[in-house]
Amino acid sequence: MIANSPAKSHTTSTRILSSLFIALFSFSLFDPFSSVSAVNESLTYLWPLPWEFTSGNETLSVDPGLSLAIGGYGGNSDILRAAFDRYRGIIFKHSNGVYLFDRLRGRRLVYDISKLSIVVNSDSEDLQLGVDESYTLYVAKKDGQSIVGGATIEANTVYGALRGLETFSQLCTFDYGTKSVQVYQAPWHIQDKPSFAYRGLLLDTSRHYLPVDVIKQIIDSMSYAKLNVLHWHVIDEQSFPLEVPTYPNLWKGAYTKWERYTIEDAADIVSFAKARGIHVMAEVDVPGHAESWGNGYPDIWPSPSCREPLDVSKNFTFDVISGLLSDMKKIFPFELFHLGGDEVNTDCWNSTPHVKQWLQDHNLTTKEAYRYFVLRAQDIAISLNWTPVNWEETFNTFAENLNPRTVVHNWLGPGVCPKAVARGFRCIFSNQGVWYLDHLDVPWEGFYNAEPLEGIDNASEQKLVLGGEVCMWGETADTSNVQQTIWPRAAAAAERLWSKKEAISTGNITSTALPRLEYFRCLLTQRGVQAAPVTNKYARYPPTGPGSCYQQ
């Protein structure tokens, strides 16, 4: 975490000065830590920043044979054991130096931290919105005086323990001098929990198919920043890649027969995410953004030449939605289900004779028909025991008719969540001006400074803001570039959603956040996540020239 001894940093800084690199912004050129050493001692290089923590100035060594000791009702958990194995692989990426060599140099072979104890109080592994993700993490030397020796994580649920494991993995650094893993600035005492229960990333697998392995890589990277909801926008206008057993022709709308997800693939993704404490919220966007449905069932289009929105006049349309949702209920246990409802252009309803007739027969304007469609779809979801989430147009157009259980998903701009919560609706913040990842011109500062509670002062209304979500729309993002578009800006939002508001909203973020985000970005690349340079003007651009990861 912290750079090595001053001597090494000094040498590096000499080189930097002679090569004309610019030192980090707020530090003097003569500060030995100002050069391209990774760190400034006054900052804490954990991302996202924990709620409460204290540290010291000791350096502890970590045993490469680190073992797990479990405790508590929930300690005996496969999820926990699997997570420990994963994190051990992450922490010990480098081979240690040869032991014999160490002995010759007189290095100690006794490690300060040989055991990681994890205590989980509850044995429930139910993963639902608002599950307790809090944890405490102690890392201290085992000596006569300290109450706790070694490293301990304590949490109420296994998912809190997972969050603790991630933080612990960020405390462990490979030290090139001793060729061993160390924890700097010990002892650590961390008490942590998220500000918001819903911290999401939207993935769009309709504009471009994303292979299952790529989705899994993305889920792994989410866990590094403690994001906890994968909003899977599976289907849209361009392609329908998901298998629907009740209506097996639907996935004829996939781009090709290889660009598809079987139900086993979908279940695999949900299970992979659960092992990392991540919910998967599926979205079936209706009635707009649904042209691809008609490839398998052309009747669902108003007409072959007018294909969007879905035909509101037919019961068949709702039979299909019902069948689709029933099939998905077997795969997606998360209590929230997204029904879309955005950008509905009802021209095709008016221009197609039989639909127009239906509107007249039922005495509905197109706007009312839109409302009818959304509400009928919501009823189906509710009957399956889901809580519907809808894009904000539904709230903006017919708030008074919207089912009160609805969660309003803001995206069009600022100022929507305040209105929604004032009317008693829960809200998810995704203001496109700041949190759309496909907007390549929004820099990390834009993501970092966005505030989901903006404009909401009433405490009980604030509680109705579930959290927020960054959106990775797929028009120009596919496997080749999706991760560099997501990272590192999603991490900026991740800290906004996790960390204590006061801690991250004061001060000059160029000094308090930028160096830490650069450090986290380098950590991501070390873990094989293709995170783009932080200080680039545009997202997913290459580095502008040679240089250290910590300065780009």
Added chain:
Amino acid sequence: MGLERGISFVPLFLFLHLFIHGGVGVEIWPLPESASNGHHTLVIGNDFKLNTHYSDSSSILSDAFSRLLNLIQAPHVVEANISLFHHSLILQGITVVVSSNNEELQYGIDESYKLSVPSPGRNQFTLILRVIDVPLVPWTIIDQPRFSYRGLLIDTSRHYLPLLVIKHVIDSMTYSKLNVLHWHIVDTQSFPLEIPSYPKLWNGAYSATERYTIEDAKEIVSYAQRRGINVLPEIDVPGHALSWGVGYPSLWPSKTCQQPLDVSNEFTFKVIDGILSDFSKIFKFKFVHLGGDEVDTSCWTLTPRIKNWEETFNDFGNKLSRKTVVHNWLGGGVAQKVVESGLRCIVSNQDKWYLDHLDTTWQQFYMNEPLANITNPKQQKLVLGGEVCMWGERIDGSDIDQTIWPRAAAAAERLWTPYDNLAKDARTVAGRLSHFRCLLNLRGVAAAPLAGPGRGAPEEPGSCYLQ
């Protein structure tokens, strides 16, 4: 089914290409020397096995087989569906016959193989999903590379590349049968490698953590070797070596003249010796790359101590040891002159095979012929092969995959496939290369779309196979 001859990493991955994407026709990249197929389809059985009498003392073969199973997603198969097939349609395993026990990996080892997949005993009716099928059987493939040196250069000085990233690149190389990783470790900007003989050299790293220990380097060599890939280390001298002086300033001619290395100082050669000696404990490839490019000696003439050495240096070219292999990069036509003078050559002409030149298209990569204008068979043998170069000025862990792929794959076929089987017009292989690019994506390699410049973003929504 069976495999004969040669060492088997290569054919296992070829095997992968035969299925998954049945339908239009099977797309194999790079194209084998000879391949014949039929019209039937088999499926991979549950618990697909490796049968072999090979001693496999280092588990190279069994590890490769495990990787294979993962890549074909054997765990995904829905077991019940297999029982719906007649047993004669089910492939239970792969038999691998390896004739030599020698596991030493060197330039020019025999990489040939023969792959056969049998015909089913009877006709079958159409399949159901969620099985892995092998279409167009029976297959008989006999294959070997045209050139023994098929390389990719990575540059870890302009940007540090984490270990995981390098391993990921090595894995991706195996999919297109590239077999040399040319590791350009050190350059002007940073010196990231640990050199035990001169431990201050890596003070020239960008930071305390952007470094490779010798264990890291050995790990890379071992990871590559187990995939049939040689690692060619490069220590570029006397130019491109400014970073050496951070730890040992006396290597610089003077404070104001820091490149090239001080040729008049014995210490310089002691350090080079030390580096090469440390290298020999890590790198097993019989070649080592000594750079020698872009040497601007002008500040030598300004540094009094060095001025007298100039004549010696100018004569150098005529006295190159016969054992030297010349690595061409500046442009076309050089290879021709090199082999005319009796020296061996590796082709990397920058107008066609530099991956950091984003405006070079995959078609240009494909059509770049190492033996252009070399008609004498004796001279042709002196061309060891070629290499695509991934210089790192604007490449780091965030964009390396999409800059390398798919253009490196185009060059990979140029280097593997027999000349007569190569397309005369690159457009005719676009479909097959696009398939290969999507295969890379399925395996988690962020290969860029074919259309557009190197590492371009897809312009709009669409199928992988059409972009």
